[in-house]
Amino acid sequence: MIKADTKVHSLYGSPVAHSLSPVIFNTTFQQLSLNRAYLPFEVSRDNLKQAVEAARTLGFDGFNVTMPHKTGIVEMMDRLDKTAEKIGAVNTVTTTKSGLVGYNTDGEGAIGALRSYGFEPHNKRILVLGAGGAAQALVNRLSSENNNIRILNRILDKARQVADKATGTGRISYGELDKSSLEKGMEDVDLLVNATPIRTSTLISQFKIPADKVKDIGWVFDLAYDQPDKPLSVGSGTISPLEMLVHQAALSYEIWLSETAPFDLMRSSLVDYIGKDWR
């Protein structure tokens, strides 16, 4: 039950109506009898600054931001942790006595998801589609595992920036997202990470990629979960974006509550809500 002293967490994004984070957090808080609530708010780019100030004024006990705010919020933070500063994107904010501190749990959440499927992201060939906040977090984390990464994006300059900001030892190249670069980029990759809001199968049909070019992809990892894709009948398999969602939510929980997250409970909250396990 929400009471006068309930600690409030929030999610700012646009759109947020599809978000499953409130399910994960509110079910977990209830199951553990924690006096906390997690509320999603539709916040446009123009209103982000006011929303951040509202979180400060109303004393929210930490909040998440999602598309399209992960980079825009950086300058509104009083402090950034090392990872968020390196990649210039924030998805988790905590409130401290000295102000708002921005973190980014996307990269680590993605690694957790990959490993839970038995995929060890080390010394692999990886194709990343998109160059937004999520791609930046993933490329940075994956580059620290000596992977060979190619980034393709509609706006070439953004792909270059993602490559330039990554600090790991991996080899990174980039190019414009078009039919020929996608076709070539998919050749013999161990993992395709799709960090655009468009499903991989839709991109493949939009660019008219022949089926035989898709068959050598190892794993496919679509990050967007608002329009679940049917597994492409190629490669070793499909990593569910929901697995990453739970992993990065567990990391937010740990930042806010300073204790180990009840990962199994958070995961089963979502599995129960959806009605089936995705793995």
Ligand SMILES: NC(=O)c1ccc[n+]([C@@H]2O[C@H](COP(=O)([O-])OP(=O)(O)OC[C@H]3O[C@@H](n4cnc5c(N)ncnc54)[C@H](OP(=O)(O)O)[C@@H]3O)[C@@H](O)[C@H]2O)c1
């Ligand atoms: N599962 C999870 O836990 C999780 C975590 C984080 C993010 N996500 C999902 O990952 C996706 C990306 O998030 P983000 O924060 O990185 O978003 P973002 O910063 O807005 O970046 C979006 C990227 O997608 C590209 N894009 C957009 N529309 C496209 C289209 N029609 N065709 C090709 N490329 C297109 C953009 O290209 P341009 O630069 O050319 O505009 C940009 O590179 C979202 O769907 C988000 O919900 C999921």
